[in-house]
Amino acid sequence: MWSKEVLKYPIYVILHPFNGYWELKFERNNRLNLLISIITLILLALTNILHNQYSGFVINIYNEKDMNSIMEIAYVVIPVLFWCIANWSLTTLLDGKGRFVEIFNSTCFALIPLVLLHFPWIWLSNVISIEEATFYYFTTSFAICWFVYLMFIGNMTVHQFTPAKTILTMALTIVAMGFMAFLCLLFFSLIQQMISFVSVIYQEITMRS
Template identity: 30%
Template structure:
């Protein structure tokens, strides 16, 4: 396990964030990345997201801390991360993408680092700003989110060896695939619920007749 969180893996992750074109390229061609480290970054993003909603000053947030369910949000972030990876892999397999599932997982996971950083920094800064300084807080969070999205875009482009246009088209189809997967999961969940209800009714009928 130590090799996945070695100093070299951490250093290369930060190198990838500062040099995404080269970093993501060598992740695909020399296995320089780490999937467990990418997943850890997603978990850290979930923690920073929930902490921001719970602890950010009332000056910048109107969220009621009592309405925040950190455990549910943690599961939601992990599920969304898995959904993006599976959807993109499914789509790119049909569009001559060179990236493997692990490459996609690393590309998406590493892209959350800037967002986690600005969420943590924004939460701290929110307690020291006045009401008229709120736009600086919004700008900080916006910059981190945009940077993270750009990192993910470059990561997908590099691991699949796509052009920018094809990458954007692939991401749009990935979004549609995510909707299809969600629909199928809801349909399956509903079907399983009906089967369970049917079996339970039969069991109850048998109990009453005996």
């Protein structure tokens, strides 16, 4: 199952995105693609935790004592899920050809440069000077640009859209993600208020009885 071909395929996708995403949609084993996607997401979450915990003080702006590993995982997983849900919901209305699992796979494969380029800096950042931090910021910017480019190619291929329609869809997806985040915050705020209200009533009843 884990042949050299399988291990090399994610690299092939990010280096040859047009052919790679085409194979990802039409020619590859969906279960295997999903497994690679989940592993990539886990690796990105792990990289995020290690970066905040072990990066050198030159580039690390976080206080490791305040770090919450669960929240660091959520900061990676939730935006990916929000993107996939929002993108699938919109493209269903816009005659997109991609299924939810294909959107998830294409999104996770696009995350690979963030893992490959950020992971070495966890250790390199401990031996660089302030002047050399420029290379870190350049690498980070390059990884983000590469990620956005792969997202664009992946969306265009998965949904069989034109470039202009792909850009429009991605912009609308970001707006939809913001709307989803607002609804989630509103929901949790209402739940918190309900719990507080029930707690106050319980305390009043307890004190009077």
